[in-house]
Amino acid sequence: MLNIVLFGPPGAGKGTQSQKLIAHYHLVHLSTGDLLRAQITQGTVLGLKAKKLMDEGLLVPDEVVIGMIDSALQEKKEAAGFIFDGFPRTVPQAESLDQLLAQHQTRVSCMVALEVGEEELVKRLLERGKTSNRPDDQDESKIRRRVNVYNTETAQVAGYYANQHKFHALNGIGEIESIFGQICQIIDQHQRPVIESPIAATDEVKA
Template sequence: MHNIVLFGPPGAGKGTQSQKLIAQYNLVHLSTGDLLRAQITEGTALGLKAKKLMDEGLLVPDEVVIGMIGSALSANQQAAGFIFDGFPRTTAQAESLDRLLAEHHTKVACMIALEVGEEELVKRLLERGKTSGRPDDQDETKIRRRVTVYNTETAQVAGYYAAQHKFHALNGIGNIDDIFAQICLLIDQHKPAVDEAPAAATREVKA
């Protein structure tokens, strides 16, 4: 399998690049936010546990999130690989993900982070907020807080993957296709010599 961790602050263009990568490499998109919502909607054991914690105002623990990712991996064993979106965000989560992937006889190939300056991000998100309808895209204070949280989290995970020679930072400002070409170059450099599973149909996974 060819597994990619794609990071980028809100507004960096990560969503756009994820869709292009899914099409290019036949990867499955694993968004922890989507997985969480799907498990809750479907009323699974993990979903019910997560909902109970969230209703109490508590954070969903790593083991629950890892459990959801594990379920998604088991449900897509024929996938060519996965794009991990929004996870891992801490060193502990990265370690847990490595252990989980090892159980499935695969591993993270590389982590790619799109870098965009805070002022540009604020400008992009405020513009996006005019049509997205998301309140957190319309409040500059909230936007800056989200960027700060991202930068803090990424610093931890970047160090973890850098120690494995898997971390790469790319300038997220410029032509979309040019940035995509740079991402593909990095991914190809880390591509396994022999694929661990046959290519899967292009798709996203919500559960």
């Protein structure tokens, strides 16, 4: 199973690349925001718990979010893999995700982060705000705050996946198809089986 953590600050083009990867690798898109809204709409136990916390102005705890992801994984057992969007954002979340995926006999294949400078992000989001009708795309101070939160949250998560040799950063500025091709190259490398060399195997037997 192919499981991709695709990261990028607001305006980095993550949404565009996600859709292309979903189509190319036949993956299921797992957005924690979408899962949360779906659980609340369906009135599930997790959804009701999350809604109660949100109504009180509290953050939804990690165990609730993990529970929602667990439900999604069970519903899509036959999927070729998943793209995780918006999760994990902290090291404890990454550790919880690893444990959950292990229970489903799979794992995170790789994490790809699209890197774009702050000024370019501000420019892109202000332009997007002209048509998106999103207030947070129309206020420069809010945009910079969102970018800062992303940079703060993901720095340690990047290190977590780097320690597993799964983290890859790409320049998010350029032609869409070119960036997509680079992401595919990274993913394809992680899909290749590790073949032990005959020499190494012989040496191990001798030892």
